[in-house]
Amino acid sequence: MAGTIEALVPGGQANPGPPLGPELGPTPVDVQEVVSRINEETAAFDGMEVPVTVEYEDDGSFTIDVGVPPTAELIKDEAGFETGSGEPQTDFVADMSVEQVKKVAEQKSSDLLAYDTKNAAKEVGGTCASLGVTIEGEDARTFDDRVDAGEYDDVLEA
Secondary structure, X not given: OXXXXXXXXXXXXXXOOOOHHHHHOOOOOOHHHHXXXXXXXXXXXXXXXXXXXXXXXXXXXXXXXXXXXXXXXXXXXXXXXXXXXXXXXXXXXXXXXXHHHHHHHHHHHHHOOOXXXXXXXXXXXXXXHHHOEEEOOEOHHHHHHHHHOOOOHHHHOO
């Protein structure tokens, strides 16, 4: 009856309640031990939603795989806001520098489709646009064009 459980948990703050408890309860693993290990391994992402995969065996042994938080969570943490805008095209909630966009792109690079930092930053810029976050004081919807024009080559190609 070995199996796999996938859940989004708050980094460093998982507990035996939902979403983990009800999933782990019927399994042969020690729920508190799993929760403790998840908290240890996600401590660096304090408070951010982190994807976690728990694979368990019939003997109660388990392994934990911690993914990278969603791009939106990384942006919120980097820019310092709680929720995105309800009107992202007109009501902006934060502004990020190109250096901050690059940092998020590098953190998320293993999960992105981009093959270099420049294109990874453009993917992050798309998420910024949907959250209502400006980049360098400009609408994030124009970030791709500015990157393609070479405006940020000094930062993104370094």
